Amino acid sequence: MSSAQLLVSPGAIDMGGLLILPREEDYFRITPETIQQIYDEVSITFEDQEVIGQRLKDGFSLSGLRQMEKPFSCQPLVTVGIVSGNELHLVLNKPYMAKGKTVNGAQTVSYSEGGILWNGNHYHELTFQPPATDASFTLDDVTIGIDFHWERKETQTFPGTLRLVVDGERILAINELPVEKYLESVISSEMRATSSLELLKAHAIISRSWLLAQMLKRRSEDDETRDHFSFVRRDDELIRWYDHEDHTLFDVCADDHCQRYQGITKAASSHVAEAVRTTRGQVLMSEGEICDARFSKCCGGVSEEYQFCWEDTPKPYLIAVRDADERAVPNLQNEENALRWIRSEPTAFCNTQDKEVLLQVLNDYDQETADFYRWHVHYTQEELSTLIQQKTKMDFGCIVDLIPLERGKSGRISRLKIVGTKRSFIIGKELEIRRTLSETHLYSSAFVVEKSHFETGIPQQFDIHGAGWGHGVGLCQIGAAVMGADGYRYDEILLHYYRGATINKLYK
Numbered sequence: 001m002s003s004a005q006l007l008v009s010p011g012a013i014d015m016g017g018l019l020i021l022p023r024e025e026d027y028f029r030i031t032p033e034t035i036q037q038i039y040d041e042v043s044i045t046f047e048d049q050e051v052i053g054q055r056l057k058d059g060f061s062l063s064g065l066r067q068m069e070k071p072f073s074c075q076p077l078v079t080v081g082i083v084s085g086n087e088l089h090l091v092l093n094k095p096y097m098a099k100g101k102t103v104n105g106a107q108t109v110s111y112s113e114g115g116i117l118w119n120g121n122h123y124h125e126l127t128f129q130p131p132a133t134d135a136s137f138t139l140d141d142v143t144i145g146i147d148f149h150w151e152r153k154e155t156q157t158f159p160g161t162l163r164l165v166v167d168g169e170r171i172l173a174i175n176e177l178p179v180e181k182y183l184e185s186v187i188s189s190e191m192r193a194t195s196s197l198e199l200l201k202a203h204a205i206i207s208r209s210w211l212l213a214q215m216l217k218r219r220s221e222d223d224e225t226r227d228h229f230s231f232v233r234r235d236d237e238l239i240r241w242y243d244h245e246d247h248t249l250f251d252v253c254a255d256d257h258c259q260r261y262q263g264i265t266k267a268a269s270s271h272v273a274e275a276v277r278t279t280r281g282q283v284l285m286s287e288g289e290i291c292d293a294r295f296s297k298c299c300g301g302v303s304e305e306y307q308f309c310w311e312d313t314p315k316p317y318l319i320a321v322r323d324a325d326e327r328a329v330p331n332l333q334n335e336e337n338a339l340r341w342i343r344s345e346p347t348a349f350c351n352t353q354d355k356e357v358l359l360q361v362l363n364d365y366d367q368e369t370a371d372f373y374r375w376h377v378h379y380t381q382e383e384l385s386t387l388i389q390q391k392t393k394m395d396f397g398c399i400v401d402l403i404p405l406e407r408g409k410s411g412r413i414s415r416l417k418i419v420g421t422k423r424s425f426i427i428g429k430e431l432e433i434r435r436t437l438s439e440t441h442l443y444s445s446a447f448v449v450e451k452s453h454f455e456t457g458i459p460q461q462f463d464i465h466g467a468g469w470g471h472g473v474g475l476c477q478i479g480a481a482v483m484g485a486d487g488y489r490y491d492e493i494l495l496h497y498y499r500g501a502t503i504n505k506l507y508k
Helices: 022-029 032-042 046-061 177-189 197-220 270-278 335-342 355-361 381-392 429-438 479-485 490-497
Strands: 077-085 087-098 102-112 115-118 122-123 125-128 136-142 151-158 163-166 169-179 231-234 237-240 284-287 373-381 399-407 415-421 424-430 447-455 457-466 502-505
Touching: 032 177, 077 087, 077 177, 087 125, 087 169, 102 169, 115 125, 115 163, 136 270, 136 415, 151 169, 163 270, 163 355, 169 177, 177 197, 177 270, 197 270, 197 284, 197 479, 197 490, 237 429, 335 399, 335 457, 355 479, 373 381, 381 415, 381 429, 381 457, 399 447, 399 457, 415 429, 429 479
Parallel strands: 237 424
Antiparallel strands: 077 169, 087 102, 087 136, 102 115, 115 122, 125 163, 136 151, 163 169, 231 237, 284 502, 373 457, 399 415, 415 424, 447 457
């Protein structure tokens, strides 16, 4: 044992403040500050005790995937995966507790010999616990917009607890904090604080609903359910969808894959805080369950149904909705109708170029996307065939055609047949299609293909004309911003996009 360490009987905790020091030298050098550090390290607050007790109660009350009628009776904690790497650099902006010591300032942790190397010692797991509620930590090289066209690294600051765990041969940084505090950051990260209060309130409710639904799903899944594959593969077909069940070490990640969460890097305004506070504990519910409230930037005029983007389990509140007042949904699963729809610009809430409204929803890097309601991408034969070969790891030869085999209700393609001179292959669902036909992502899979400049029957030019930005399921952020600016209340906005759902309060 190091001479710098103190030997204290673990029975000190059970004896309510009486510390037993077996070594005489420890008795003479222990200080009130050291005693406080010891108790800070092994104790929790009454608030933490309530939260932990509720989480245990919730966990033991679940049965399969069926949610309870009231799964949360108090505000839970959420764990967010922030960043991973062989070496992480961070700054504790106020004192934190870790391994019985008070630490602050710059810290470096690295992966070494299967564990976490910090200050010359190896740990399987390392937690920095904040004694004060206003404590925060800063992490370098946090990647945002992973695999999207705005991908970049940022230095970001987060409140709450920092937990470091080993994930493969890397160290994973996980932030743990109360749900309502998390939501203030999410709303600030997803849109600007200048948004209308009704829009911010609507977004607070869907972000809370989606988060709690994901947390319940993750905690209720058994190992067999969690290990299932999110794809169907045959000799001539790959249908793959990308969802959130691959997170096993934390509830949600901090990027667009889940919800944008940038901690307190973007300070929450009083406007955002008011929206979260006035909707505290409120969620969307359907048939006794918390709604998996999906959302995207721009639906393109009609929202998509859940099963065309993810597993084949339709959800009654995630159906196709015409993004306009009292207008019927056109049949966009028909190719001729889809062509006319995508090549035109029909009236819709999200069909706007109002800069003041767009600034509510589009953060700085989102504004790099100029066209979203209707867009166009051009490829030469060489560009397209090379791109598809790189993405699929298959040699199609020259690309002859891109044939939609199935479209969702919004016109988004869910099964696409790629025809080449050497082979044909079918891909889906929407995100797999978007990733295959772009260096990053197509804005959406609602598109039609125009071929031209044929040589010996093979097109040399491909023009992809598309509609919308994102998967299109659930709330359309740009459409909702227009509704908020037009005076719609937050409940009217929500029930426009989530048909048949109700707004319920889970906790105070």
